[in-house]
Amino acid sequence: MAKTKVLERKPLSFAEKTFLPQIVTGLKTTFTSMLQKGVTLQYPEERPTIPDNYRGVPTLVKDPNGREKCVSCQLCEFVCPPKAIRITPGAIDTDAEPERAHVEKAPQEFDINMLRCIYCGLCQEVCPEEAIFLQDIFSLSGYSREEMINNKQKLYELGGTLPDKHFKWDKKKSAEAAGNAH
């Protein structure tokens, strides 16, 4: 067994015995903080500013023309680690929406189970159509499990419209109209 060496504690000096230096140092911190601007946020009344790259609740967005961007490729459903996303793919009805017929495909249903979501952002990263974004909503609550599953309509309400750099499908449509073939 290892031998324990006992060290003698250094005896306290006179000033230390009075405790006054310690009290003064402590009070200095107290008074400095007292005079500074408060850092506590009065959450729910006050809200923090959310940085642009924040990973909040995943939402579906539309392009500036109000077009549904998601084409239900189901890559987000595939990549989602906790399997929170559930998509029912479907075809766009050519007769009902002729202006969108060239996109061919859109989700019939799009559910994200927020009880499962881990806010990892892989869905946003994998989306080839830039249709799903984790935006600034960070606080989510509900009274039932069903309420915590965001359906397609809710996701578009939460997502709103984001600027689009490409307008990929509009370009496709104009190319089709121009008929580049001979």
Next chain:
Amino acid sequence: MNIQSIVENITINIDGQDVEVPKGINIIEAVKMVGKGKEVPHYCYHPKLSVAGNCRMCMVEMGMPMRDRGTGEPILDENGVQKIGWMPKPTIGCATNASPGMHIRTNSEMVKESRNGVTEFLLINHPLDCPICDQAGECRLQEFSAEHGRGYSRFIEKKNVKPKRTTLGPRVTLDDERCILCSRCIRFSKEVAGDDVLGFVDRGTYSTLTCFPGKELSHNYSLNTVDICPVGALTSTDFRFKMRVWFLKRTHSICTESSVGANTEIWSREGKIYRITPRRNDAVNDTWMTDSGRVLYKAIESDDRLTQYTIEGVHKTVDEVAAAAVELLQAREVALVASAHSSVEEQFFYQSIAQRSGATVSLVSHYAEGDGLLLSEDRTPNLRGALVTGLIHQLPEREAKLEALARDINSGAVKTIFVVNEDLTKLGIHKEMLAKVKVIYVGTHANETSEVANVVIPSLMVYEKDGTFINQSFRVQRFKTAVPGPRGVLSDFHVLERIAAPLAQEKVAPLSIDDVWERMVSRIAQFDAAIRWSALPEEGVALDASAFLDLNFVESKNLKFDPVAFKETSAAPAETSATIATEA
């Protein structure tokens, strides 16, 4: 099936490794035989179609041992080894046949360069529709673009616009922008389906796949063009936008449409089947199957599915139902109307039940016209199973009528009918006649017979259970459970054991399918004593058919089965047993 042992083998050298391959095989197949995941990428080549050689993806470098042109003497290098004369340019693997001493490079710089070039050209006008393309996930262009593509396009001009969302036929949708002009679909329609309806029009980059004027791709094999399309140009209208293929689980199964027994793959996700595609079996169906066989699974979700064990219309447990059936069967004077839709295992149990209850067995024929390819005249998957298990000894009457049974009911000789999946009211036995007897009905779907039946036992469809079928050439083929059946419904042989065992005063045994096989191999001469269901090879086992050659089967010559030739080969027992030995 034993072609490799008949054809002489030669040695060729692939990437520095000597390989034995059958003479005359092409380089794509030869490289595949090397294994280890080695593959020559290709689009237009298909093992079951003629070689077109138009995609240029399967470029390999080829060289032959050098010989002096004058004397024919081998030219040796300083080590005394024969020099290899490499061709200055790459050659296509699909149209290059292996010859002795041939040297092949599948991975040299030149080969890689040419593949990259081909890929870049193919992608010039490709629409990059992957997010909305059904082929994504099983697309050869997608795979090879990842391997051989450059990741961006140097083509800054406008892409070609071609017809999209074209309806080629009742089951096939065409997107011409995605087409890479491999011509597999054209060759398939012409060579296999025998309905030459597809062709290319226009030239150069404007080349477009289309149906000939006034024609449509409507033959019963049209969905095979979708299967062999290496890209998403031809897609199934039925499967269109239903589910991405990477979510789907594949289960090996057998098509129940006819006695051909086409090997299939069932694609399902979370207990729902999305599509059925053919699985390659060179002895049965090559790589094809009928369109009509692909939609049979839809009966799973039909409203008239039987889901409850009932006695006189009241829901009961499986044990109560089995006990009621046993009681009826023990009273004797039983007739069993068996089915050639049942699996071999079930027919084995029906045979025991018939024997133990002294039942007269009749089996109803389901004959229709065949198409000479993969739809035979017998529209049941397992008539041979009924013969092999001894359930029947003669073929059923050509006309689907149960006259003898009708007479027996009228004369009172039959008091109980055990019906398997047949509607007796359509077979000459009216409802009034059924009222005279007790009816035990086993089946998947409700019909007029099940409505009047005293005991109803719901059974599982082929997609929901394990089992085997014996096809037209006496080949035992295995199918596996793809999706769960209706809640609470047991696999058929579990229920049948609950009926068969008490009839012989035996205890009901908890059976696995291999246990059933253990019983079967001891009773059926055609089965090898060592074989079990779980050990059956994927391509099936050919049985000794010599005991059944006198029977006059209805099948005429079709894609892989010639009744005359089959009789001749099966009659020579030595050869047959040799075949079984090599395959088992």
